[in-house]
Amino acid sequence: MSKWQKPTLETKFHIDFDWWEEEGRDFRVHLLSHLCPECRAQYKNFQEAEMIDWVDADTAEVTRVDGLWHSLRTCCSLKPDFIQETTPLTTAIFRAFLENGNTPLSPLELQARIRRSAETILRTIGGFRIYNGIRPWINKKAQGPQAPNQGSTR
Numbered sequence: 001m002s003k004w005q006k007p008t009l010e011t012k013f014h015i016d017f018d019w020w021e022e023e024g025r026d027f028r029v030h031l032l033s034h035l036c037p038e039c040r041a042q043y044k045n046f047q048e049a050e051m052i053d054w055v056d057a058d059t060a061e062v063t064r065v066d067g068l069w070h071s072l073r074t075c076c077s078l079k080p081d082f083i084q085e086t087t088p089l090t091t092a093i094f095r096a097f098l099e100n101g102n103t104p105l106s107p108l109e110l111q112a113r114i115r116r117s118a119e120t121i122l123r124t125i126g127g128f129r130i131y132n133g134i135r136p137w138i139n140k141k142a143q144g145p146q147a148p149n150q151g152s153t154r
């Protein structure tokens with residue numbers, strides 16, 4: 001049943017927070033390092049950054065989000081140097097997911113966003129080595145730490 005399937009150019013990937021837990025790594029500390037210098041200075045005491053309500057511009061759905069992540073989406077990711085040609089590939093991929101709120105994307109979709117070849121992206125995140133928790137997305141329907149906002153689907 002849980003046989004590993006080789007990802008393709010159309011396999012959706014996302015940041016899997018289970019991986020961060022398994023690895024015992026602090027996602028928020030890492031997130032902080034992707035903020036622009038101004039935001040980083042503002043969140044020096046980032047442990048105090050609060051959860052805030054995020055309203056999706058398209059669906060008007062309200063989600064509780066991390067204040068750090070909110071700053072990233074409303075400030076840092078809008079700056080021209082957030083994803084550049086010189087940004088390391090794994091960083092660029094990770095930032096693409098930070099920017100879109102961790103909506104699953106395939107290598108083809110990532111290609112359009114970060115302007116690297118989909119084949120290269122697949123070779124990087126489709127192998128056995130996991131970068132920043134980016135793994136194939138499995139539709140588990142409201143399981144896992146990203147889903148507490150969808151209370152009714154349980």
Ligand SMILES: [Zn+2]
Nearest residue numbers: 036039075076
């Ligand atoms: Zn910023």
